[in-house]
Amino acid sequence: MRVVHYLNQFFGGVGGEEKAGTSLEVHSGALGPGRVLEQALGEGFQVVQTLVCGDNYAVENMDELSVRVLEMVRSAKADLFVAGPCFNAGRYGVAAGALCAAVQAELGIPAVTAMVPENPGVDLYRQELYIVDSGSNVAAMRDVVARMAHISLKLVRQEPIGRPSEEGYISRGILRDELVERTAAARMADMVLAKANEEPFESELPVTVFPPVPAPPPVRDMSRAIIAVVTDGGLVPLGNPDHIPLSAATIWGSYSVAGIDNLEGGNYEVAHRGYDTRHVLEDPNRLVPLDVLRELERAGVIGKLYEEFLSTSGLGNPLGNSRRLGREMAQKLKGVVDAVILTST
Amino acid sequence: MRLTLALHPVTGLEFADATRLDGTRLQVDREELRQLLLKDRRLQSVDLETVCPGESSRVGDIFDILEPRAKEPGSGADFPGILGPYVLAGQGTTHVLRGSAVTVLDEGLPRAGGKLLEMGGEAGAATPYGALHHLVIIPHGVPGLPRHAFQNALRLASVTASVYLARAAVRRVPATIEVFDLEGPQVGGREGLLRAAFIGQIHGHQHGGEADEHILYGSNTQGMIPVPLHPNEWLDGAVVLSYWNNHNEETYFYQNHPVILELYRRHQAGELTFVGSIATVAASLEEERDRNCMVAAHLAKWTLGADVVLLTKYGGGAPHADMGLTARLCETMGMRTVVAVTGSAGDSQAESALLFNYPEVDAIVHVGGNGIKWAVGRPERVFAGTPEAAEALATLREVSASRVCGVANAQGASKVSITVY
Numbered sequence: 001m002r003v004v005h006y007l008n009q010f011f012g013g014v015g016g017e018e019k020a021g022t023s024l025e026v027h028s029g030a031l032g033p034g035r036v037l038e039q040a041l042g043e044g045f046q047v048v049q050t051l052v053c054g055d056n057y058a059v060e061n062m063d064e065l066s067v068r069v070l071e072m073v074r075s076a077k078a079d080l081f082v083a084g085p086c087f088n089a090g091r092y093g094v095a096a097g098a099l100c101a102a103v104q105a106e107l108g109i110p111a112v113t114a115m116v117p118e119n120p121g122v123d124l125y126r127q128e129l130y131i132v133d134s135g136s137n138v139a140a141m142r143d144v145v146a147r148m149a150h151i152s153l154k155l156v157r158q159e160p161i162g163r164p165s166e167e168g169y170i171s172r173g174i175l176r177d178e179l180v181e182r183t184a185a186a187r188m189a190d191m192v193l194a195k196a197n198e199e200p201f202e203s204e205l206p207v208t209v210f211p212p213v214p215a216p217p218p219v220r221d222m223s224r225a226i227i228a229v230v231t232d233g234g235l236v237p238l239g240n241p242d243h244i245p246l247s248a249a250t251i252w253g254s255y256s257v258a259g260i261d262n263l264e265g266g267n268y269e270v271a272h273r274g275y276d277t278r279h280v281l282e283d284p285n286r287l288v289p290l291d292v293l294r295e296l297e298r299a300g301v302i303g304k305l306y307e308e309f310l311s312t313s314g315l316g317n318p319l320g321n322s323r324r325l326g327r328e329m330a331q332k333l334k335g336v337v338d339a340v341i342l343t344s345t
Numbered sequence: 346m347r348l349t350l351a352l353h354p355v356t357g358l359e360f361a362d363a364t365r366l367d368g369t370r371l372q373v374d375r376e377e378l379r380q381l382l383l384k385d386r387r388l389q390s391v392d393l394e395t396v397c398p399g400e401s402s403r404v405g406d407i408f409d410i411l412e413p414r415a416k417e418p419g420s421g422a423d424f425p426g427i428l429g430p431y432v433l434a435g436q437g438t439t440h441v442l443r444g445s446a447v448t449v450l451d452e453g454l455p456r457a458g459g460k461l462l463e464m465g466g467e468a469g470a471a472t473p474y475g476a477l478h479h480l481v482i483i484p485h486g487v488p489g490l491p492r493h494a495f496q497n498a499l500r501l502a503s504v505t506a507s508v509y510l511a512r513a514a515v516r517r518v519p520a521t522i523e524v525f526d527l528e529g530p531q532v533g534g535r536e537g538l539l540r541a542a543f544i545g546q547i548h549g550h551q552h553g554g555e556a557d558e559h560i561l562y563g564s565n566t567q568g569m570i571p572v573p574l575h576p577n578e579w580l581d582g583a584v585v586l587s588y589w590n591n592h593n594e595e596t597y598f599y600q601n602h603p604v605i606l607e608l609y610r611r612h613q614a615g616e617l618t619f620v621g622s623i624a625t626v627a628a629s630l631e632e633e634r635d636r637n638c639m640v641a642a643h644l645a646k647w648t649l650g651a652d653v654v655l656l657t658k659y660g661g662g663a664p665h666a667d668m669g670l671t672a673r674l675c676e677t678m679g680m681r682t683v684v685a686v687t688g689s690a691g692d693s694q695a696e697s698a699l700l701f702n703y704p705e706v707d708a709i710v711h712v713g714g715n716g717i718k719w720a721v722g723r724p725e726r727v728f729a730g731t732p733e734a735a736e737a738l739a740t741l742r743e744v745s746a747s748r749v750c751g752v753a754n755a756q757g758a759s760k761v762s763i764t765v766y
Contacts, residue, residue: 127694163764173695174766177688177716177746177753179471184685184712185603185655185757189541189611191708192653192683196539204711204763205686208699248691274662276553276629316662318692 001156003047004073005034006083006099008092012052020091022054023061024068036142037082040149049076058095065095066102073103080152081107085114085134085144086121093121101128110155114148117170130161130169175205221303225338228306230329232314233280233287233345234272235263244271244313252312252325254332257305261294274315275345287343306337314344347526348435348577351417351519355444358395358478366513371445373480378509382482387490387498392483394728396448396464398476401725403738406459407750408451408499409586410474410595413442415511424504424582426563434562435525435577440514446597447510448479449503452730453486453495459591461738463749468719472751473758474597481728482506493555496588500559503596504585525577525609527619530649535618541611542620542651543576543604544641544671545756546659548587549627560587561624571625571641573648576605584624592660593687593712593747593755603757604655620649625671627664634667642674651675656684657756662700665689669701676705687755688714688747688763695765713753713761717746 009019011032030038030047038047051069058065073081081103083096093115100111105128114132115121122131130151134144147168154161164171180187187204194201219225236244242253249271257263263284270277270287285291288309296302310329314322333340354369361372375393382391396402415423420437422429448462462474469475484502486495530540548554548566558565561572562583574583584599605622612619625641628634645651654675658664665686672682686709690697693716699709721744729735746752746761753761 161766163766171695171765175688175690175693175695175698175716175763176766177711177713177761177763179717180760180762182760183603183607183757184710184754184759184762185607187710187762188604188655188683188685188757189607189617191710192541192655192681193539193617195683195708196653196681201708203707203709205698205709206695206765207704207707207709208696208702209704210702275551278553316689316691318690318694318697320692320694320697 001045001079002077003037003041003045003080003082004049004051004076004078005030005037005047006051006069006081006096007032007034008058008089008095009052009054012050014052014054020054020056023057024051024053024065026051026072033085033141033145036145037149040146041152048078053095055089055091055095059091062095062098066099069099070102070106073107079109080156081109081111082148082152083111083113085132085141085148086119087134087138088116088119088136090120093119094124097121097125097129097131101125104128110152112148112152112155114144122170126170126172127174130155130172132168133170219339223300224303226304226306226336227293227302228310228333228337228340229288229293229343230310230340231288231343232312233343234270234313235268235280235284235287235311236271238267238269240269240271244311246271246273246313247315248317248321249313249325250321252310252329254308254310256308257290258307260290262291263288272313272315272345287345289343306333346435346575346577347524348581349438350523350525351438351440351514352443352521352523353440353514353517354520355442355478358397358445358480360395364510364513366517371442371478371510371513373510378506381509382484382502382505385498385501387487387494388484388502389487390485391502394481394483396462396479396481396726396728398464398478401465402727403461403463403724403741404448404450404479404481404728405461405738406451406454406730406734407462408449409503409590410597410750411447411503411507412597412600413445413447413507413510414582414600415440415508415515417515421581423508424585427500427559427585428504428508431562433578434581434583435575439581440511440519442511442514444478445510446474446477446479447503447507448481449499450481450483450728450730451499452483452734453492454730458748460750461744461748463721463744465724466719466721468721468744468749468752471746471760472749474751480506480510483728483730493557496555497557500585525580527576527612529575530620532618532620538615538618539652540620540650541608541617541653541655542645542649543608543622544645544654544656545604545622545624546627546657546664546668547584547624549589549660549664550629550633551627551660551663552589555588558588559585566626569626571623571637571644573644574622574624576609576619576622579605579622589660593753593759594659595750598754598756598758604657607757608655620651623649627659627667634670638667638671638674641671642678645675645680646678651680654680654682656682658686659755662689665700669703669706672706673703682706683708683710685710685712685755685757687712687753688716711763712755712759713746713763715745715747716763717752717761718743
């Protein structure tokens with residue numbers, strides 16, 4: 001089995017921070033941690049090539065570096081790509097993650113890296129990759145590389161990978177239902193008693209904590225502001241012309257309200273099956289408050305109402321998808337409107 | 346309050362010339378029961394079938410599953426507010442045909458993909474319903490019957506048949522009895538034990554409700570604010586499933602409520618003090634949500650004096666969020682909580698799974714969703730509301746845990762959990 005190994009300038013022996021601008025160098029055979037890796041992988045595995053690149057060069061030229069690394073790995077006929085371990089080196093972690101993800105996606109061979117959970121490379125690539133938890137102690141290199149080899153062997157042999165705590169990788173956040181012996185009721189009672197007694201307990205789902213969204217600067221003069229309405233309540237013209245799915249919507253629509261003062265019930269429908277839609281069907285202004293916004297427009301309280309409202313269905317939507325929909329909507333409106341009213345259900 | 350369940354085990358179910366309990370074999374006079382159910386003029390015909398453990402059978406779409414139970418004469422009312430007068434449920438003696446079920450099908454469901462009963466294979470082994478003897482009732486409504494009236498007829502048929510069957514056991518000596526006796530929040534002499542309460546949703550108003558819908562003591566729960574219930578009331582017919590029931594709940598697991606039974610067991614074992622329960626509904630409007638969550642948490646604190654609270658939800662996303670908010674308020678008031686959630690992550694990513702973002706609501710049990718699927722073949726017997734539905738069921742190649750009644754049960758019976766990889 002042929003292995004290609006990626007290292008930064010420090011672990012590749014080029015030098016410290018002063019050499020972080022070094023471009024990609026190719027060495028045949030194993031170098032530094034690669035020798036430990038070769039040993040840990042055992043018989044039949046050979047590090048055929050070591051790619052060394054400065055951290056600054058890597059993150060500043062990521063696209064170009066990816067293309068070159070992919071070429072190298074392809075021409076080396078590699079069966080496995082390993083990057084790092086990167087410990088808490090942030091730029092190294094980001095580059096290692098990006099290269100592993102590219103190799104895995106483009107070449108279809110396993111790719112493994114290692115870093116501390118706080119390394120920014122983890123946030124970026126944990127869902128796609130097996131990233132071994134390296135801890136921050138560089139002196140533990142041998143142990144960390146052994147764990148990387150363990151995961152690598154399983155991936156190469158296409159053996160099932162166990163839980164993060166058993167295998168030593170950082171949780172990828174992928175959920176799998178499993179049959180267990182005890183009822184949910186019994187598990188609930190155990191958990192709440194442990195919690196109340198301040199004993200350790202393990203929640204079956206992790207608590208998701210989202211970073212706060214910074215508030216944009218306030219609108220200075222509403223009487224000159226252009227206002228748009230965006231809703232995830234699924235209001236669409238009759239016939240749902242864009243075929244927005246009723247749940248887990250992957251698209252959004254934008255619908256003209258030019259020359260309309262009031263949304264009439266008979267002209268709209270709701271592409272959303274997660275709430276009691278009768279009130280909205282009766283009077284769509286309850287979801288997209290066009291009637292009052294037109295009044296405010298006429299009274300000069302707001303400058304102008306944007307001539308379209310944006311709509312999608314907010315039901316059962318994976319967050320990754322929601323983020324994309326939000327970005328796309330923001331792109332359409334950014335620089336065009338001064339403020340957005342978001343209505344939900 | 347003291348409830349005695351007189352348990353009569355059922356190990357066989359068959360049609361016969363009279364309805365009786367022959368040892369542990371339940372014999373049913375099919376024609377007598379059919380005529381009883383057809384007293385409801387909204388039904389044109391009723392098919393009755395039996396489905397037993399180990400059979401290669403598939404049944405759907407399920408309206409509801411109940412355990413046959415009948416009150417001992419003079420000790421209360423059967424399903425008060427639906428069948429019987431307003432007598433507080435949860436007292437006296439109730440006869441139970443343990444090991445059997447009344448399973449009512451809904452021919453009017455407009456879609457494939459509803460709940461089903463799977464008796465054989467891995468799916469049958471994974472659901473507690475796979476071990477029961479089911480009397481399957483397939484009511485057919487008269488032409489032109491409004492949907493809500495048909496649903497009301499299904500509900501009446503379900504409770505009528507449940508009581509009819511269990512009356513075969515009344516005046517017979519039960520094999521065993523179970524006594525459920527709780528003093529309630531005023532209980533004394535249990536110093537040092539944590540006081541536990543249960544807050545359970547019994548409906549979600551995001552899909553409205555029907556004027557003639559029976560959920561809590563016959564009420565449709567419109568405008569309901571949370572109410573304290575004695576745990577025995579759940580077990581004894583005060584609560585039945587709502588019509589919006591394409592989720593993992595059935596009346597059977599109100600009658601055998603896993604959380605209530607678990608808390609009873611631990612109360613009796615001296616592990617905690619079970620102080621009571623609260624029934625609530627998930628709201629459709631923001632102000633209703635705020636009000637219901639606030640009232641439920643306050644009842645747990647000030648009426649029940651709870652230290653710990655176990656919460657379950659009814660239905661999908663909005664109820665999930667309501668449960669989370671209620672738990673958060675409980676935590677804020679100094680009570681420790683655990684919540685049971687269903688699968689909500691369409692992309693199987695942990696970040697999409699929770700519909701709330703409260704750091705203090707950090708004890709979460711997962712009852713499963715679509716993550717488990719079984720390959721299935723054509724079963725030997727299929728029962729459904731219509732021939733088209735029967736064909737659709739017969740040709741299924743795969744069923745997900747969330748469709749098979751009892752597997753990913755949200756009332757606490759689920760033996761599905763989740764691991765984050």
